[in-house]
Amino acid sequence: MEGRLPYDDFPVVFLPPYESPPAWVPPHERVYHPDYNNELTQFLPRTVVLKKPPGAQLGFNIRGGKASQLGIFISKVIPDSDAHRAGLQEGDQVLSVNDVDFQDIEHSKAVEILKTAREITMRVRYFPYNYQRQKERTVH
Template sequence: MMDPKIPYDDYPLPVVFLPNYENPPPWIPPQERIHHPDYNNELTQFLPRNVLLKKPPGAQLGFNIRGGKASQLGIFISKVVPDSDAHRAGLQEGDQVLSVNDVDFQDIEHSRAVEILKTAREIVMKVRFFPYNYQRQKERTVH
């Protein structure tokens, strides 16, 4: 800890004074964490999952996408229509689309992704919930 009596300008390096950390949570031994209420061990929501959608001719998909190659973050579900087949299949805002009908969607142009989704009658999607990158995606791109 630096001596608070030294004038600020006399410190040899740039200094940031931080307040003391208030009320740190009690330490919990690792072997007790799995059953502890303060620890959320439920990570399955972030695992990749497969979603199957059948789309009759002329029907809407029931979801919107954003992103693509330009953003370098991939394609994300940006909106899901309530009570649509997509909604019932478990798609949610913030899902990254990893692939559609065996086409890799992780480095695909936005327009190509839209074309594949619009023309397919049956859509087998591999998605994963990735809210952190979805936020970055929204900040980085307009569509």
């Protein structure tokens, strides 16, 4: 192999001329710029705040936990509930609740925290790929 470069076996590719490239947009302006709108912002973490009166339901169900190794996910949101109006959706991964990390928590502990809290500040992110994998692994 002496004298040969490691990429000698790969074909040469010629790109077509690029006649009119778009104007350069600084990275900090790309999130809301139409030329960069690829809908990835839906996957960014967001904060959801819910207030739960005594005896009221949460308006959503969760599944998963430490046993699945994928986290806690929103598995159902009741239409027209406070959770629905706050923007929770099936496939949201619960990252934290009231500053408690939910990424490696037992299912029963997560349910206990959610049921006993009167005000819930949740950090969630839409993660449908891991939600689907998690559904295949667990029964919760």
